[in-house]
Amino acid sequence: MRIHASDHETTVTVRGTRGPAVLLVHSLGLDRRMWDPVLDRLAEGRRVFAYDVRGHGTASDAPKPFTTTATAADLVAVLDALELETAHVAGLSLGGAIAQAAAVAAPGRFASLTLMAAPDRPVPEAFEQRARIAEPEGMATLVEPTLERWFTSAALAADTEGVRYARKCVASFDPATWASIWRGYGGLDVYERLRGFPAPALAVAGGADASIPVDGMAAIAARIGSGARFEVLPGAPHIQTLECPEAVADALGGFLPAEIDIP
Template sequence: MLLERGTSGPPVLLLHSLGLDKHMWTPIVDRLAVGRRVFAYDLRGHGEAAAAPQPFTLRDLARDLFAVLDELSLETAHVVGLSYGGAIAQTAAIEDPGRFASLALLATTDRAFPDVFEQRAAAAEAGGMAAQLDESLSRWFTSEALAADTPGVRYARDCLLAMDPASWARAWRSMKELDAQGKLAHFPAPVLVVAGGADASGPTALLRGIADGIPSARFRELPGVPHMQTLERADEVAAVLDEFLPRD
């Protein structure tokens, strides 16, 4: 179930976005694995974990992160979360900051938007996943990528169509529990916050606010980069993470 690259070096654990799976990281994982051991896994309700126990809360997903670390015999890891993965990573960092060697938050939020999240959950229950394609993909990618129907767009479309609407709904409802704003002010490990300048879901001001709430955090904005950073501008995302994460 794990995606693994690298044979030595500091361990890095990657958490994917809602609606996708661990292969969201494929465009950058080989570069990150130079001098590092890199792992990615499928979150509950996604990919090979589609049949994992449900319903679930955001704290359940945070504890899954700790269970993965335990399974890998890792006391700590450098944790990278994008969007939903960033929400899970923050929740876990609040619960047990000692398991983190560092934290990188990409295109995420530190607070819930309950009405928006409930609308997305209910829409899938009512209309199925095919009806979520246009709205979701337009939030995730630039118009140029959509028009070109790039491999990243095709991958995301396939993931959405394969997802159980009930799992999509449960994931969005778990996001309604997110409450990380101001709670990582004393987080002891290095933090990187990365915004995409063309991100309709996670605008720069929101990501900058997250960084401002963590005095030790570094903030980077990647101009022209949309929400699904690794699927459209992999080289830039890999470069900023490669600079931040230690290696052998």
């Protein structure tokens, strides 16, 4: 489905025909297909939507510069285009940062918030370094270091389908857009601003995540407050859906409400 999101168009993948609405927001450098391994499971009793974030996939020609304020507005615009007053929003990594920014700006649009391997404050030096490398050198030198942050060594050695998909995405990314996204990511401003969030919240950590450690996600759950649940996926790396989809589906399926068939 093609829809209008703020100042650009994007594509939405849709699964399920009934039940609560779930909106999925993907990681930096990938696109909505990152969620494919879990869509069918999540669509059991739910309507699930995954869209391309500006600068990615079919939204790669969206206006720059990339900012978290703009992407938060985009998320709300996607809800509007899909005629969803509220949705259960889940985001991984950058997607989780975008979800948090939107939750701060428009908490009433959230039936729940799920954060997976997502920071609530930036690391400016690291983000700027990744931006700077892309500009003069292109993407070739960034591919393998990025994959090493995203996957376990076992998955990289096996060259799994998820690894191949991620490698292709990063290698083909426009360097100027990559730099703009990392710099915009550095403007994330949600730290301590979701305390007492009015809807249910879940924070999911990967036990083998090289980017966002388990204690970092636990601290985010604590900052949201007593209403936030925290779960660790043992052995899961940063891009949880591409290496541990069953564990992700179990965690989200146990948190998100669903419409159940009654015999």
